[in-house]
Amino acid sequence: MNNSENKAANYAIIGFGKIGQALAKAFARNGIKVSVATTRNPQSFASASAAIGPEIIATTLAEAIKANVIFLAVRFESHPDVAKALPTWQGKTIVDVTNAYGVPPEKMGGLPSAKFVAQAFSGGKLVKGFNHLGAAILEQDPAVNGGRRVVFLASDDDVAAAEIGKLAENLGFAPVKLGGLAEGGLLVQAHGNTWGKLIFQDLIKFA
Ligand SMILES: NC(=O)c1ccc[n+]([C@@H]2O[C@H](COP(=O)([O-])OP(=O)(O)OC[C@H]3O[C@@H](n4cnc5c(N)ncnc54)[C@H](OP(=O)(O)O)[C@@H]3O)[C@@H](O)[C@H]2O)c1
Numbered sequence: 757m758n759n760s761e762n763k764a765a766n767y768a769i770i771g772f773g774k775i776g777q778a779l780a781k782a783f784a785r786n787g788i789k790v791s792v793a794t795t796r797n798p799q800s801f802a803s804a805s806a807a808i809g810p811e812i813i814a815t816t817l818a819e820a821i822k823a824n825v826i827f828l829a830v831r832f833e834s835h836p837d838v839a840k841a842l843p844t845w846q847g848k849t850i851v852d853v854t855n856a857y858g859v860p861p862e863k864m865g866g867l868p869s870a871k872f873v874a875q876a877f878s879g880g881k882l883v884k885g886f887n888h889l890g891a892a893i894l895e896q897d898p899a900v901n902g903g904r905r906v907v908f909l910a911s912d913d914d915v916a917a918a919e920i921g922k923l924a925e926n927l928g929f930a931p932v933k934l935g936g937l938a939e940g941g942l943l944v945q946a947h948g949n950t951w952g953k954l955i956f957q958d959l960i961k962f963a
Contacts, residue, residue, distance in 0.1 A: 784809030845880025
């Protein structure tokens with residue numbers, strides 16, 4: 757095993773359901789290594805991850821969160837359990853792919869859902885994104901009709917937004933930055949029984 761194989765992947769996806777697998781396919785398509793973890797023993801989904809590609813490494817949650825960039829692809833209700841895995845998320849960038857559809861706004865203290873999630877991952881930098889399309893679309897090659905499928909990103913941290921924007925480009929998408937969580941985040945959030953205006957908008961960027 758060489759050094760790069762020994763090193764924990766720089767990227768991780770927590771949750772390996774419909775959205776976690778759609779994201780994993782984008783990493784595999786572009787030859788980028790990523791760890792994937794759930795609550796289960798990684799052996800139970802190792803064959804599913806290997807079927808996507810050799811870049812997808814089934815591992816434990818404790819191992820996966822050693823990555824610097826962590827995609828949160830669990831149900832909204834499960835995010836506090838993931839957040840408990842570290843006392844501080846300082847130095848980590850969390851990409852919040854959750855949708856809080858059906859969660860009453862009062863359960864989020866009236867906050868935008870991404871701000872509520874950000875509070876749980878204290879010390880971390882949170883970017884809301886990759887959440888506005890269904891998994892069946894997100895898993896497809898984003899090179900479409902000579903353009904690239906758009907993903908929306910919102911963050912209160914410009915450096916983290918730029919970092920995830922670059923990653924989105926490396927994954928083949930066209931990132932569109934929407935600004936802070938309280939402004940842009942609202943356009944791509946599900947909240948109570950409403951969807952933000954950009955949710956389900958399958959846009960392609962040319963050039
Ligand atoms: N499905 C879509 O089209 C879609 C589109 C956009 C956004 N989203 C959002 O993406 C998130 C995931 O949706 P999904 O449809 O992929 O859900 P899903 O198919 O139910 O998958 C959820 C995954 O999270 C894992 N998980 C649950 N609790 C966990 C924990 N505490 N730690 C680590 N892993 C945990 C589950 O594995 P185990 O329970 O086996 O551990 C499972 O692999 C949701 O917030 C959803 O709103 C979904």
